[in-house]
Amino acid sequence: MGDNVEDLVLWNPATRESKVLPQIKQGRRYDSVCFHFDFGIDPNTNDYKVVRIVDFYGCQQPQFEVYNLSTDCWRVIDRSLSKVYKIVSPRFPSYLNGFHHWKAIEICMKARRRGWMFPEHGPTRRFIVSFDLSNEEFLETLLPTVACVFGFIREDIAVINDSVSLIVEYCDTGNLDINWFDIWVMSSEIGVERTWTKKFKVEGSGLDFDG
Template identity: 30%
Template structure:
């Protein structure tokens, strides 16, 4: 069959068959297909197809693992690694950020969901530059500035979160802003909660922020865990008790989940952060100067009595100050060692494998899926690079 006859044959395929074929193509091939014809481009940039492709990407066998802010040849890069049935942790691809922080050390990962990354760059007590970025399709969007800033309300401490609201099929960025005289003066603070919606392109100040405990402060290191349609932080009240602060992206309300009560001899252990492992919520405790990690899993979501200690680090690991970064799909934990080397630790066997990757204090890891999110928004401020 000649090339011209092939083109005619493709041209007569029903839209349903074309979109089914597109669903099984790699991202790069799908993007090339948008240049074939206006009809193909319209089919691929249809929000329904983007959603269908995302669902297929979640269910197919290849799973990827994202490492953000790692060091290679004294340069900061980002990488995707193969996960399933690959003990060598083979790199799938690497990519550099299309934008740069205003100054070193001001880069913050807010979160990742459905192939979309949320990043924040900020100067202390000043407005943040917040981006949504899809490296798979080489597009990003800079969010507008929230209404409440340092210039309008003075000094503040802030925490961000990012996730997907399945009830409205929308991506949301949450900012909790504690306005105070100093970042240690929790009792004098008042909180403002803003939510950015990708579908509207605007920030909203929530009246539900009144349900945020007025005398609590977020102590989590790194981004909150996104699981079960909600964001999760470690927070502390005035009585020094720590709990999980939960923000439901659908209902847009806060609630609290108690953390396990610890015996008095565990005073050198402190709650570090919460992480997501599948649909489970996991709490990390880190020893203060004793090289110890406890992992707690909430067996029944939202039920404080279901917290179960998953593992306890043994001194034989030989790491004086390991920091847990996150989970791999196989249940192993990525640790950042005192020399900023990344290692993979199996809590069951206690085996450790050096990944031969150097990180930074703000290195982020998590499961990743390639998607077309943002690919249909070229006329709404999304930048192609």
């Protein structure tokens, strides 16, 4: 799928077929905005869908838009998030069993009133937003409390062994060639509050976990 918001193309590498998606009607223009795109299949209807998130960097709630391949048109999801979040695009595939997952950050109201929009500016709430492609509803899951010790670099979500996982990357400040990763796995029981378990620690010299 192309990255240009004005010219989106779906491409099937197996059949080498491509399809130009209809342009998205633009509403009010904003100076600070970015777009996130994801693609997946609705397991109930076998219809392919593209999700576009319009992210206003914490100035207002994100807007979610969905394209259906069967109808060849875009729709704004009326049940978009009602709170003000900043969406973080994953570096790795995050679609699993009809759900897309994104890491999200809610910045505290005190920080937002001061015009601060990023996590380093004030207390935040870290969680995963999961979007059900079938019901087009959202589910929030708090992220685990990780050790943000000196040497913490970043964290990201990914699908590992058919489980939604959180990868936390650290670096030994005394020896910058030594890295390690804590990998947390989210439970997936239907109807049960989802929890996190730290499953693995991977360490070595010069490790790189880029997608």
